[in-house]
Structure formats: structure tokens, C-alpha cells
Amino acid sequence: MHKLLMDSPGEKMLLLGNEAIARGAIEAGMAFATTYPGTPSSASSEISANFFTMASESPLYFEYSTNEKVALEVAAAAANSGLRTMCVMKHVGVNVAADALMTLAYVGVTGGLVILTADDPYMFSSQNEQDNRYYGKLSGLPIVEPVFVDEARQMMGYAFDLSEKLGEPVLFRTTTRLNHSTGPVTFGAIRKPVTKGEFKKDPFSKVTVPAVSRKLHVRLVENIERAERLSCESPYNTITGDGPWGIVANGVSVNYVADAVSDLSITDRVRVLRVGFSHPMPESLILKFLDGCEKVLIVEEGEPFMEEAIRAIAQSAGITVSIQGKAKNLFSRLFEYDPGLVRAKIAAYFCVPYDAPVKIDLSDIPQIPQRPPNLCAGCSHRAVFYEVNQATAGMETIKPTDIGCYTLGFLPPLSSGDFLICMGSSVGTSSGFSQACDQKVISFIGDSTFFHSGIPGLINAVFNNHDFTLVILDNQTTAMTGHQPHPGVDMMAMNHEGYGRVSIESVVRGIGVPHVSVIKPYNVKKSIAAIREAVAHKGVSVVIARQECVLLAKSLKKLKGKPFYVSDKCKNHKNCINDLACPAFYLDGGRVKIDPNQCTGCSVCTQICPEHAILPVKGK
Amino acid sequence: MDVTRLIIVAVGGQGNLLASKVLGEASLCSGIPVRMSEIHGMAQRGGVVESALVFGDAESTIISDGEADILLGFEPAETLRALKRCNPKTVVITNTAPLPPFTVAIGKGIYPEIETICKLLRERTASLIDIDAAALAKEAGNVLAVNMVLLGALTATGILPVTPESIESAIEKITRSAFIETNIKAFEMGRKVAG
Incomplete structure (x- = not known):
């Protein structure tokens, strides 16, 4: 039995943050889950991978959806049929799902819906470090944020209850650090999931024509007020200590503050407000906290989300105490925080004597060669980049790329990547570059990314008759995030029954791309010839480079080549x-x-x- | 309980995460508070994997630069790269068997001499234990047991609050049954050489 499915309350074990979240969802009686993979919310041993395995040995329904918008729509319907549902995505995935999210906030849910957004301060594996707490503000939905691993488990049940109490989705925000931390967890009881839903028709509350939405927006705004009262009473919004120095923190920063207060021996001088229910911010609790504070320091990674709210609350109550957070000599909006940084800033802000740890002189350390991540030995992407470079030798080119392992091809000597903003952007930007510039445009997109958001761009290119070559790197898996399946994968071959299969080639031909070729990238000469022909075509051409991911083939013991x-x-x-x-x-x-x-x-x-x-x- | 902060650096595939798991399990079973954190974004693609383990009464799961009590390096150049995590009181343990990064293999970087690496580590920190863990692992009968040899050396320092016995039972509990015997042997060899 999967260790996270064990019905053994009181059992203690060490779990990753992601595993604790998955366990919390099971304990809360979650019956339905959807996702699109994206580190830090995916990868082996993590949330969705656990759901995928657990679904085969429990009544849980789980699916890898084609993208986050689809994942949220699928989840929205399940939750509107009364099922406890979860939808997991990385922070930028919420951008993709945002269209669904904003109006789902109006329509609401009947069964609890928890949307997990995994933010990535420092961008360990992401293209930006956007702070998704603002999605709470934008959509009007509640946000909860755990501080430590076992709390992530407990908070999952709280989030489902909250969602059902308010009749709307709850955003569960984590950061990479929490997802990838390990700590002791004590199992709670498992609530039996309701696995069969019932959708009660109510078109005048569920079909968002303007007349209905006007009514629904009124309800959403009222709900924000109700949620604010719940935020004030929440066990995750608490004040400890009653000293004159106020410190407010959220997420993993709460741990750094706790250690700093103890290290600096200032426990009796401070009061700490930890905010675990961060939208709406708990107004009356904040006023209680500010009462008697001499000065206040806000410790939050990312944007000044709490700082802005607390300043506004103080201002309307006529409180003039100094409230600082993001400032030149204090905290930055950039990257991750750490215990030493938080300790030093607290000491500086409250003028506590503090000897920073002695640093080692590193000025004469010889240069250590870099160890950048690299495409694997035998990776077919490398072959394709080489072949494209050969086929276009001497040509002026622009090469938009996309998100996946193959993004690493932007490094020399392959130098195959000139522009990247988001999932699927290789296709849309190819249209723009080919129209705006004279260079030949050749772009790269992976198979999973093509299904995720490459298809509309390609339809656009055919309709508007743009001139570029799109190379679809079909390695038959979502390699970057840990080999999750996608609609083009032969699931029967992986011993998973009950799946359909979509052929990339049929999709491309069905769209009406005028020039389509399929290459086997390990055959260099033929591939170069095919790419040359595709590049010479005036208009949209697609080259599908088909070769199973070598890392996956190795793990499936399918590698047959001799060294x-x-x-x-x-x-x-x-x-x-x-x-x-x-x-x-x-x-x-x-x-x-x-x-x-x-x-x-x-x-x-x-x-x-x-x-x-x-x-x-x-x-x- | 006093706080002990351990950083482990390795190259993807060296078994750093398993070593951390063993230490975590041994602590849990001995009732020692432990919190850990790992960054392994692109480890499978040849990158660096770093784990932080905080034993004792602390809430944080990460360790700031200059604040490691022990640095355990599975690869000598990576140990040196992690020197910024140490202070003059830090105890350093390093494997001396190099795994040169690809940049060196293709002539785009120079790998420092092992003697230079060890000299710098020894001079700047409280003490250095340098062992050829790859050779010992091979001798123990499992070339992949570098992590177990180094766990043995780590235990020999006596700085960690976990006992060798609890680590051995954690190895028995969570490493693959086919490897338990060689893993234990490798662990014992690491203890002996460093002790």
C-alpha cells in the first residue's frame, strides 16, 4: 500500500512538504485531483506523482490534464458536483488557469476545491518569481499558507472546510522551500471520500451571462467580508508574545523569525503575528497586534503584500507607528530569505547588539569550474539542434524556444534558443518575428508543451500565413519535470489502461500546416535534408523529431545501443x-x-x- | 537541545538524498528533532544537489552562508565551492575522488589540484577529514556506496547527535535489501578510516 494511504492515525514519519500536502488531501477526503506538471509542485516523489500512484490503489480520481486551465475547468466541474477536489500547479500555471479562476470565483463550488499554487522565490526551476498572493486579491478568493511540513498536512483539511464554508475555491500557496523541506509528520485520521458527485442544475447561478454575474459579484464581495472574519478567527493567524516590537511573518519566514528571536534573546521584547490565512488579511487582529507596538517589521519573501495591507489598515485607524518591510536597508523583493539574513535585519531594525558569524576569506580561492545542467549523453534534442545548425549554416536566423529540457540548448555550442517567455510562446513569437524581421525563424517546442499551449499558436500561424519552421521535439514524455505522461504518450506500453492517445502528426496535419515532415534525429544526414527542405518552404512548416527520451528509455531498460x-x-x-x-x-x-x-x-x-x-x- | 547544522553537497547521482534520508530516519527513531531541505532541480542533468539538515531545537530548514557546523562534500571541487557555507569553526569532511564537470572535460575550465583543495579547506576551517570514499566503496563491494562511506566518516566526528547504531538500523530500514550488506560494510569502513 502507498505509504500516504495508510489509515494509521498517530503514525509518525519524515515526509517531504509535497508528500505531507498529498497526505493532508487524503486525510481531508479528497476524491478528485487534476494537475499539469511543473516543478516545484511536480517531479518524482512529489504531489501529483503521489496522486498518480495512489489513484491506482484507491477510489481517488486523478488526471494529468493538458494544461492548467483545462485542469482547473475539470476540477471546477467535479467540485460543482459536490466532490472534494484539488487542482495542483506551479505559480506560472495559475496565469494559464487565470481565465477560469477569475469567474469560477463568482460561480463558486459546492464540494471543497483547493487550488495549490507552488511559488518559486529565487527561481530554482522557473522563469519568474511572481508572488501569487496577488491572485487572492485579484480573484477575491481566500489564501492559506503553511509554515512547516506537518502544518501543510493539517492545513489541507482546514482549506477544504473553508472552501465548503464559503462555497468558493481556496488558494493554497506554498513556496519551493516548503515543498522541498522534510520534517516529522504525525498522521491524522482519513475522512472517507465521497466519490460520486451530483450536479444540481441552477443556471441562474451557474451560467455567467451578465445578469447572473452581476448577482454573483455581489455575493463574492460579501464573501470577502465573511472570509475576513474567518481570517481573524483562524488558528493559523496568531499573535505570540506581548513585547513592544512587532514582527509579522508568513510562510517559511515564520521559522526564520522564530530562530532569530531565540538567537538574539529578545523573546520578551517582541510580539509576533504569523499570518497563515493571508487573504483577506485579518483586519481586527492586525489592529489588536498594532496596539502598543513601538515599531513593526514585516518579514515576507516576494512582494510587500502584507506590508501594503497592514499600512492601509493602520492608516485608516490613525495608527502612525513605523511599519517597515521592503526597504533599501531592510528586506528585498528578490529571491529567498534565510535565517542569517532575517536575524541580521531584525537586529538592525530593532537596534539589538549582534555579532554576525565570522566569514571565511574566499578572495584567493582558485576559480572552480562551473557545473551547469546539461542535456544528457545521447539526448536526441542535441542531435536536432546540431542538425538545424547544419541545415541553416550561413543563414541569418532567429530561434525562439520553449519550456522543457531543450531550453538548455540555448547554451553554446548548440546556441539554439534566442527568445523565451512562457509555455507555448515559441509558436506565437515565431509568427511575430517572422512578420517583423527578415531573418529566417526556426523555433523549438517539446511534445508536452505543444499539447499544453502550442496548438492555438500554430492555428494562428496557418490562418495568418506566417513564414517559419517549427520543430516539435517529440521525446514521448514530459521529461523536464520527471517523466509525466501527456496525450501523445502510449499509456498501454507503460502498463496504464483506459487512456486514449493523440498523434502530434495528425494534429499538425489536421490544422492544415502546408509542409510537415517527421524525422528520426539519430539519422543525421536524412534529418538535415528534411530540415533543409522545411526551412526552404515559404509559409508554415513543421518538423516532428521523434525519439524517446534517453533517460526514460534507460529507466525502462530499453536502451540497446552499444557504446x-x-x-x-x-x-x-x-x-x-x-x-x-x-x-x-x-x-x-x-x-x-x-x-x-x-x-x-x-x-x-x-x-x-x-x-x-x-x-x-x-x-x- | 543544542542546534547542529549540517550541509551535504554532491553531484546528481551520488546518493546525497539517500544519505540525508538515512540521517533523518536515524534522528526520528532516536527522538532527535530534525528538519531538512534539499534543492535538486536539475540533478539528473548533471547539476549540484545540496541538502541542509538542522538537528536540535530550531525551526528553520535551511542554513545561511557561514553557519554550517559540518560540511560534508561528496566531490572535492563541490566541497570547495561550498566553503562559503563554513566558518573557521566548521568541521569539513570531503571525498577526494573527483568527478570533473563537463566544462572541464571539454577544456572550458580547469579542475583545481586535489592537494590545493584539501590545503585550502584545512587552513580555513577547524579541521578536515579527507578520504577517498570511491576507493573505499569499491573495496566494500559497491561502487555506489560512496554515500555510506561518507556517512561513516561523518559519524566518526562525534559532532552529530545521532549514534552509529541508529544510523546502521536506518540503513537497514531504508536502503534496498540487495545492498544492505555492502552499505553497512561501507559505512563501517568510513567510520574506521575517519575515526
Whole structure:
């Protein structure tokens, strides 16, 4: 049995934040869950991966949806049929789901709906560090934010109850640090999930024509007032201590504040307001907190969300005490905080004597070579980038790219990526660049990203007759986030029954793309010829590069290729290392060698060697 | 309970997260408060994996620069890169078997001499335990047991509040059954060499 499904209240174990959240949802009787993968809310051993496995041994329904908007729509219907439902996404995923979110806030839910948004301060694995607490403000929906791992479990039940009490979705906001922290968790009881829903028709409350929405917006605004009262009473919004120095914190910063107050021995001087229910902010509780404060410091990663709210509350109550947070000498809007930083800022703001830890002199440390992430040895994306570079040699090009492992192709020597803003943007921006500039536009998108949001851009390009080549890197999985399936994956081959399958080629042809070709990227010569032809086509052309992810093939024990070695025919042109840069190569006394433990036998390098000096290892 | 802060740095695939899990499990079973944090975004693509483990009465799950009591490095250049996490009182344990990054392999960077790395680590911190964990793991019969050798060396310092016995039972509980014997052997060898 999956460890998170065990009905063993009181059991204590160490869990990752993501596992604790998944457990909390099970304890809360969640029956239905949807997601689109995105680190930090995905990846192996994390929330959605746990749901995927648990769904096969419990009544839970779980799906990987094509994108976050679809995931939220699917979840909205389940929650409007009375089922306790969860929808999991990373912070930027909420941007994709925002259209559904904003009006779902009007329509509301009958069964609890918890939308998990995993924010990523410092951008460990994201393209921006937007602060999704503002989605609470924008949509009018409540936000809860856990502080530590076991609290994430407990808070899940609270969030479901809150959602049902208010009849609207609740945003459950985490940050990478919480998702990827491990701490002790004590299991609670599992509430039996209601797995069959019933949708009660009520078109005058559920069909958002203007006349209905005017009524619904009134209700939403009233609900914000109700939610504010609940925020004041919430066990997650608490004041500890009664000293004259006020500190307000949320999320993981609460831990850093607790440690700093203890390290600085100022427990009797401070009072701490920890905000775990952060939208709406608890107005009367904040007024109670401010009463008697000499000065106030707000500790929150990201934007000054609480700071703005607390300043506004103080201003309307005529309180003039100094309230500071984001400021030049205090906290930044940028990146993650850490315990030492928070300790130093608290000491400085409240003028507490403090000796910072002694730093080690690092000025004469030799330069340590960087260890950047790299496309794997034998990755077919590398072959495609090389082939495109060969096919377009001497041409002026612009190469928009997209989000996935292949984004790493932007680094030299492959240098295949010039522009990237969001999922699916390779296609739309290709249209814009090809119209605005003279260079030839060749863009890259992965299979999962194509299904996620590449298709509308391609339809647009065909309709408006744009001129570019889109290369779809079809490695038959969502590789970057940990090999989750997508609609193009053969689920039967992975021993998962009951799924359909969508062919990328049929979609592309169905859209009416005038020039479509399919290549096997490990066949270099044929691939270059096909790419050349596609690039020469005036109008939209699509090249589908089909090759299973080598990392996935390795884990499924499907790799059959023999490793290669560099024979003494080598004349040291180094085209292999300079143009392909596969990590299986290394230099030994200035000569290229191949690490047989890394080489997957893709044979791409042997095809580009001018001396045909790279040969398969015999007898292996 | 006093707070002990441990940072483990490794290259993706070296088994850092399993080592952290073993320490976490041993602490949980011994009733020692423990909190951990890990960053492993692109580890499978050859990047660095860092874990922070905080033992004792603290709430934070991460460790600021200069505040590690112990630094455990699975790869010598990565240990040196993590020197900013240490202070003059930090105890450092490093594997001396290098895994040069790809940038070095293709001639785009120079890997520092192991002696230089060890000299710097020794000079700037309280003490250094440098062992060839790869060779010991091989000797123990499992080349992948570098993490267990280093756990053994870590235990030998006596700084951590967990006992060797509790770590051994955690190894037995959570590592794959086929590897338990060689893992325990590797752990014992690490203890002996560093002790």
C-alpha cells in the first residue's frame, strides 16, 4: 500500500512538504485531483506523482490534464458536483488557469476545491518569481499558507472546510522551500471520500451571462467580508508574545523569525503575528497586534503584500507607528530569505547588539569550474539542434524556444534558443518575428508543451500565413519535470489502461500546416535534408523529431545501443566535442575520448566525424 | 537541545538524498528533532544537489552562508565551492575522488589540484577529514556506496547527535535489501578510516 494511504492515525514519519500536502488531501477526503506538471509542485516523489500512484490503489480520481486551465475547468466541474477536489500547479500555471479562476470565483463550488499554487522565490526551476498572493486579491478568493511540513498536512483539511464554508475555491500557496523541506509528520485520521458527485442544475447561478454575474459579484464581495472574519478567527493567524516590537511573518519566514528571536534573546521584547490565512488579511487582529507596538517589521519573501495591507489598515485607524518591510536597508523583493539574513535585519531594525558569524576569506580561492545542467549523453534534442545548425549554416536566423529540457540548448555550442517567455510562446513569437524581421525563424517546442499551449499558436500561424519552421521535439514524455505522461504518450506500453492517445502528426496535419515532415534525429544526414527542405518552404512548416527520451528509455531498460569509442583514425578535428558537446566526451591529454559508461550508443557523433574514427565498442 | 547544522553537497547521482534520508530516519527513531531541505532541480542533468539538515531545537530548514557546523562534500571541487557555507569553526569532511564537470572535460575550465583543495579547506576551517570514499566503496563491494562511506566518516566526528547504531538500523530500514550488506560494510569502513 502507498505509504500516504495508510489509515494509521498517530503514525509518525519524515515526509517531504509535497508528500505531507498529498497526505493532508487524503486525510481531508479528497476524491478528485487534476494537475499539469511543473516543478516545484511536480517531479518524482512529489504531489501529483503521489496522486498518480495512489489513484491506482484507491477510489481517488486523478488526471494529468493538458494544461492548467483545462485542469482547473475539470476540477471546477467535479467540485460543482459536490466532490472534494484539488487542482495542483506551479505559480506560472495559475496565469494559464487565470481565465477560469477569475469567474469560477463568482460561480463558486459546492464540494471543497483547493487550488495549490507552488511559488518559486529565487527561481530554482522557473522563469519568474511572481508572488501569487496577488491572485487572492485579484480573484477575491481566500489564501492559506503553511509554515512547516506537518502544518501543510493539517492545513489541507482546514482549506477544504473553508472552501465548503464559503462555497468558493481556496488558494493554497506554498513556496519551493516548503515543498522541498522534510520534517516529522504525525498522521491524522482519513475522512472517507465521497466519490460520486451530483450536479444540481441552477443556471441562474451557474451560467455567467451578465445578469447572473452581476448577482454573483455581489455575493463574492460579501464573501470577502465573511472570509475576513474567518481570517481573524483562524488558528493559523496568531499573535505570540506581548513585547513592544512587532514582527509579522508568513510562510517559511515564520521559522526564520522564530530562530532569530531565540538567537538574539529578545523573546520578551517582541510580539509576533504569523499570518497563515493571508487573504483577506485579518483586519481586527492586525489592529489588536498594532496596539502598543513601538515599531513593526514585516518579514515576507516576494512582494510587500502584507506590508501594503497592514499600512492601509493602520492608516485608516490613525495608527502612525513605523511599519517597515521592503526597504533599501531592510528586506528585498528578490529571491529567498534565510535565517542569517532575517536575524541580521531584525537586529538592525530593532537596534539589538549582534555579532554576525565570522566569514571565511574566499578572495584567493582558485576559480572552480562551473557545473551547469546539461542535456544528457545521447539526448536526441542535441542531435536536432546540431542538425538545424547544419541545415541553416550561413543563414541569418532567429530561434525562439520553449519550456522543457531543450531550453538548455540555448547554451553554446548548440546556441539554439534566442527568445523565451512562457509555455507555448515559441509558436506565437515565431509568427511575430517572422512578420517583423527578415531573418529566417526556426523555433523549438517539446511534445508536452505543444499539447499544453502550442496548438492555438500554430492555428494562428496557418490562418495568418506566417513564414517559419517549427520543430516539435517529440521525446514521448514530459521529461523536464520527471517523466509525466501527456496525450501523445502510449499509456498501454507503460502498463496504464483506459487512456486514449493523440498523434502530434495528425494534429499538425489536421490544422492544415502546408509542409510537415517527421524525422528520426539519430539519422543525421536524412534529418538535415528534411530540415533543409522545411526551412526552404515559404509559409508554415513543421518538423516532428521523434525519439524517446534517453533517460526514460534507460529507466525502462530499453536502451540497446552499444557504446562507441574513438579509434586511432582520429585526426583530432574535434567536431564532435566542439559542435555536439555530448557529456560522454572528455579530453585526455588533448585527445577526445568517450566514457563508455555514459555513452548510450546513439551514434550521432560517428555520423559527423570527418574521419569516421568513432566506432562501436566490440563485443559489448 | 543544542542546534547542529549540517550541509551535504554532491553531484546528481551520488546518493546525497539517500544519505540525508538515512540521517533523518536515524534522528526520528532516536527522538532527535530534525528538519531538512534539499534543492535538486536539475540533478539528473548533471547539476549540484545540496541538502541542509538542522538537528536540535530550531525551526528553520535551511542554513545561511557561514553557519554550517559540518560540511560534508561528496566531490572535492563541490566541497570547495561550498566553503562559503563554513566558518573557521566548521568541521569539513570531503571525498577526494573527483568527478570533473563537463566544462572541464571539454577544456572550458580547469579542475583545481586535489592537494590545493584539501590545503585550502584545512587552513580555513577547524579541521578536515579527507578520504577517498570511491576507493573505499569499491573495496566494500559497491561502487555506489560512496554515500555510506561518507556517512561513516561523518559519524566518526562525534559532532552529530545521532549514534552509529541508529544510523546502521536506518540503513537497514531504508536502503534496498540487495545492498544492505555492502552499505553497512561501507559505512563501517568510513567510520574506521575517519575515526
